[in-house]
Amino acid sequence: MSGDLRLTNVTKSFGPFTAVDDLTLTVPQGAFFALLGASGCGKTTTLRMVAGLEEPSAGQVTLGGTDITRLRPYQRPVNTVFQSYALFPHLSITENVAFGLRRKGVKNVAPQVEQMLSLVQLDDFGGRRPHQLSGGQQQRVALARALINHPQVLLLDEPLGALDLKLRRQMQIELKRIQTEVGITFVHVTHDQEEAMTMADTVAVMNDGRIEQLGAPAEIYEFPATPFVANFLGQSNLLAGTGGLARSGDDLSITAHGSRFTVPAARSRATGDKIYLGVRPEKLHLVTSEADVPSGFQHLTGTVTDSSYVGVSTQYLVRTAWDTELSVFAPNSGLGGSLPPGAEVTVAWNPAHAFLLDRLDGAGDATHALVEERA
């Protein structure tokens, strides 16, 4: 549409190393778009190509239909909030914020600077130098310095990465509020899945220079497209299926570890016959006997090996007959009692909450986060 940002087959190589690999994506005008991925997967490089700080080795970047691939950074209606803020240390906060307007030849910058500083709640800080502000305040100056130019697209490179957890949550809400207020397209890079999900309308999960999945947060979470996504965005229990799929009406059935499980056909992304059956830990319910399994639910049996109480829920590990440990999150709603390690349990789930994915040949069950360290 009119102001969409579009990357078409964009590749960036540094010597023999490919940082961004044939990336194609569209960011609709006015969207809050999150680029989520582990450190080193090419997020910053992607942003830099949009900002004009890095030239793509191949492919095209367009903004509102105009090709901007070869434009210099100062020729693009795009501004960046850098990972390290990059505030000018020799200029006051006011001059930092006014910098873009002055370069564009705006004569009277004072009213706009004042308005912008009050938007980020730094009204009385204009006369200070960057190093006299705290991390959170510097972050807001960086945001004000970019926003004041009313760019068509604002690029944010892990802007909250250096803040402590409490301030981070506060700034997430703040950022979201400002984005709604100004209506500018935000492309927000982060390695924090919770941040991406709470803030963005659309999340693109990146891995190794490629987009693994793109969609609304709930859509990606409820129906991940790849094993990587299933375990990067939250956790999943992935059971390796044997043999192919059998179809009966609207359902597919798959054999895993000797039992048959069914999944609605609409919940399958499997294309071959190497398949994973996936269920999120909170979609699994623990009951004491097979008689208690709700009708229409699938189930299997196991033994509780570990439990950890985390306040809102209790996280159990349940060992199956074939020695795979499933994660189960049980809400601490006061309805069920807690289960001691060693208890024999039945694990049940609604087939509509399961999903089928392609599995790499030879890959076994995957039942905990593939990416343990996200930082």
Place this chain on the structure above:
Amino acid sequence: MRRHWVLVTGLLVLLYLFLPIFVVAALSFNEPSSRLSYDFHRFTLDNWANPCGPGDMCDAVGRSIEIALLATLIATVLGTLMAFALARHRFRGRDATNLLIFMPMATPEVVMGSSLLALFVAGGVSLGFWTVVVAHVMFCVSFVVVTVKARLAGLDPRLEEAAMDLYAGEWQTFYRITLPLVAPGIVAAALLSFSLSFDDFIITNFNSGTTVTFPMYVWGAAQRGIPPQVNVIGTAMFLIAVLIVVAGEIINRRRAA
């Protein structure tokens, strides 16, 4: 107890460093008993009231200042440009240049001075004011390059990228962001050049012909007894240097505040 020793040691080191300067300052108020005597004879303000007393001395001082200013200007401009080229651009011979730039600093001055003399003589250049300037530029450039390059290396490239991202073209980015941030390095380099040039004796002595600089004047005068006014010039130079350092510190504090 340990803090005590640190303090005492520090004071002793400072005393060691500043004792010669105290002597020079004291002697600038001395009225020597004879030309060749260096002991404190009688307090006087005559030397300060009449610093240009001994013939030719002030001429030599003026010439040294002139040479130092010229050499500083040329070396600072050339050296800064070189530092930018070395820090920012990849070109053939960059590593070799990086190495060669240290040569004038590492080579003994006697060797530099004499080989430069050989070059001038072979080239039929007559020795004098300008050969001294050329010689001084040569060794000052190295110090400028090293100082400015260090400052550039500490400059976060994101700052320049941020400026460009905020609609500053290459030239605007250079003089609004890069130059102000590198300026302290350039100023330091210029001050260093000035003082290196002002007090150089060995290289100057080889290449000056009949031109007499202040260090050469002092050297010559030492044979016949150094006039006490030399101490006046020495003390004045020291005070100016202190003043510049203090001013620099104040400006730094202001910038930081």
